[in-house]
Amino acid sequence: MASRQEPRRIVVGVDGSPSSVRALAWAVRQGRLTGGLVDVICAWQYPASYGWAMADAEPGIGELSMQTLEKAIAEVGAAAEEKARIRLHVIKQDPAQALIEAAAGADLLVVGTRGHSGITSMLLGSVSQRCVHHAPCPVVVVRSQED
Secondary structure, three states: OOOOOOOOEEEEEOOOOHHHHHHHHHHHHHHHHHOOEEEEEEEEOOOOOOHHHHHHHHHHHHHHHHHHHHHHHHHHOOOHHHHOOEEEEEEEOOHHHHHHHHOOOOOEEEEEOOOOOOOOOOOOOHHHHHHHHHOOOOEEEEOOOOO
16 A cells, blocks of 8 residues: 655745745745645744843734735735645744744745845845755745845
């Protein structure tokens, strides 16, 4: 008896930046071509300097993160049948670490070149660079139109 194979799985990081929305569009197209599931991750964490005062903001940040994912899905114009194969995840964790952990067992990790950091002169942002070096699967880095 032949064993049933798991569908291909693509993990993509989205923070709402133009680069991450282009990465999402690429991942959705790849999912369509391969019949794969697309796990869309928005990860966030408090800056270390904020401390306890930020704990009250957590529900709002999680809600805003989900809205960011939903807006990005709308921007890439995923068709109804594609949306059925897209899973949205909001994770309270360091973004690079969250993506690396989510990529365990995945066929592919897709990230944008840069997110919302203030260092726009770098070729790769810190999250995409950490993913390229530490992901347990192949990584595709998608450039934004501004790069």
